[in-house]
Amino acid sequence: xxxxxxxxxxxxxxTLHVLGRRAGDGYHALESLVAFAGIGxxxxxxxxxxxxxxxxxxTAGTAGPTDDNLVLRAARHLATSVPGLRVGAFKxxxxxxxxxxxxxxxxxxxxxxxxxxxxxxxxxDHPAIVAxxxxxxxxxxxxxxxxxxxxxxxGEDLGPALDLAPLPTLLINPGVPVSTAPVFKAxxxxxxxxxxxxxxxxxxxxxxxxxxxxxxTPARNxxxxxxxxxxxxxGEALGALRDQPGCRLARMSGSGATVFAVFSDLSAAxxxxxxxxxxxxxxxxxxxxxx
Numbered sequence: 001x002x003x004x005x006x007x008x009x010x011x012x013x014x015t016l017h018v019l020g021r022r023a024g025d026g027y028h029a030l031e032s033l034v035a036f037a038g039i040g041x042x043x044x045x046x047x048x049x050x051x052x053x054x055x056x057x058x059t060a061g062t063a064g065p066t067d068d069n070l071v072l073r074a075a076r077h078l079a080t081s082v083p084g085l086r087v088g089a090f091k092x093x094x095x096x097x098x099x100x101x102x103x104x105x106x107x108x109x110x111x112x113x114x115x116x117x118x119x120x121x122x123x124x125d126h127p128a129i130v131a132x133x134x135x136x137x138x139x140x141x142x143x144x145x146x147x148x149x150x151x152x153x154x155g156e157d158l159g160p161a162l163d164l165a166p167l168p169t170l171l172i173n174p175g176v177p178v179s180t181a182p183v184f185k186a187x188x189x190x191x192x193x194x195x196x197x198x199x200x201x202x203x204x205x206x207x208x209x210x211x212x213x214x215x216x217t218p219a220r221n222x223x224x225x226x227x228x229x230x231x232x233x234x235g236e237a238l239g240a241l242r243d244q245p246g247c248r249l250a251r252m253s254g255s256g257a258t259v260f261a262v263f264s265d266l267s268a269a270x271x272x273x274x275x276x277x278x279x280x281x282x283x284x285x286x287x288x289x290x291x
Contacts, residue, residue, distance in 0.1 A: 001047045004118055008111035009040035009146050010096055010171065011103030011139065012253045012260055012290055014212075015201075015219035018187065020194035027138075027154040028184060031200045033216060035164065035290035036146040037171065041094050041108055043071065045115040048088040051075055057094035062177070063105075064098075070109035074136040078116055081128040086119050097284050099177035101227075101254030103143060109136040110143035148291055150203065165208045166289040168266040170273050172241060173258040173284040174233045183255040186226035195222060213248055213262060220251075227256035234259060240280070244272035262290075 012035050019029040041057070053072050055063055063069065071090055079085045090112060096104035113129050113136075116122070122129060124144050133140040138155035150159035189195060203215045228235050234257050241250040241261035246268035250261040263269040269287040277285040 001119075003044050003046045004115045005042060005044040006111045006114055007040050008043050008104070008107040008143075010037040011107055011143055011146070012037060012169070012171070013101070013221060014216050014251070014290070016221040016223055016254065017197065017200045017219065018189070018195045018222040021189040021191050022154075023192040025154075026191050028189065029153055030151065030155075032151045033148070033203055033219070034142055034151050035148040035167065036143075037102075037169070037286075037290055038288045039095070039171075039286055041092060041096055041104060041111070043093075043108060043111040043115065044091045045112075045119065046089045046091070047086060047119060050089070051079065051087040053090045053092060055092045055094055057092070059096060059098055060092075060094040062098040063094050070105045070136050070140070071112040074109040074112050074132050074140065075116060077135045078113060078128055078132040081131060082120070082122070085116065087116070088119070090115075097173040097175075097177075097258065099179055100173050100258045101178065101252065101256045102171070102258045103139045103254065106137050106139035107143045107146070109133070109140045110146070113140075113144060160205070162203060162205045162207070164206070164212050164291060166291045167209060167212060168263045168269045169288055169290045170241065170244070170261045170263065170269045170276075171258060171284075171286045171288060172237050172260070172276065174237045174280075175282055175284065176231045176233055176257050178227060178231050178255060178257045180255045182230050183223050183227045186229050187223065188226075197222065209264070217249055221253075223255045224252040227252060231257050233257065237283070240276050241272070244268075244275065247272070
C-alpha cells in the first residue's frame, strides 16, 4: 500500500473564556471557538510492521524527544486498544512553532490517528480512536476533525462543525516559546473558583465573515492578560497587527505566544505579512485562512 499523508493544521482559538477551575479534578473549564488554518505540519504514514517516527523540518529541533512525541503517544495508545492494528513509519515535517498556543503537537497526534484510522478502515468516531485522542491530550479530540466548532470543558465537550466562512487571517509568533502551565499559574485560579466575565456569545452555524466577526468580537481570550506577564513581547506582536491597514480583529490564540488578526480579504493579510516580516525578520509570520 502506498504512503498516506495529511495536513496537521494550526488550531486557532478565536475566543477562549475560562469559566473557572473544576472542584472535582482541578482542570480549568473553558469555552472556546476554535478554527483551523490552511497551514500546518505534514504527517506521512508508510505502512509497515513496526511503529516509528522521523521528525524533520524547520521547527523539528524544538519539538522535543522523538520517543515522547504526541504522534507516538497517540498511536501507541490506539495500538493497545485495537488488537492487530496496522501501523508503520511516520514522517513528520514540522513547520509550526512549538509551545505556541496553536495546538501543533495536538494536531500532529490527531493527524496520526486519522492516518491510522484510514489505514485500518476505522471511523473517526470509533471508541478506540476517541479514547486515544483523549489520552494524548485535551486539545487532540477537537483536532481529529479539524473544522470550526465550539470546545467546552477541558476539551471533552465538542460542538458540531459550524461551517463558517473562511476567515482571511495573519498569524504571528514572536519566537518566544510559552508553556501553558505558567500562564494558568499567572491567571491564579484556585480549585473550585470561578472567573467572572460576560457569557460567551452564541455562534450560529453558516455565518459569513461579517457574521463571525460580529459574534466573536465581544468575546475575549482570558489567558491573554496573564500571558502578557509571562511573555510581554506578545503585546508587541498584537500592536504590530493592530497597526496594519484592514485589521478587523487582533487577539492571542490559546496560551500564546501566537497572535492572529482577521482581515476582510487575503490580499490585505498578505500585505500585512510582508510589512511585518520585513520589519521583524526573526518572527514567524504567515498569511492564511481559517475555517
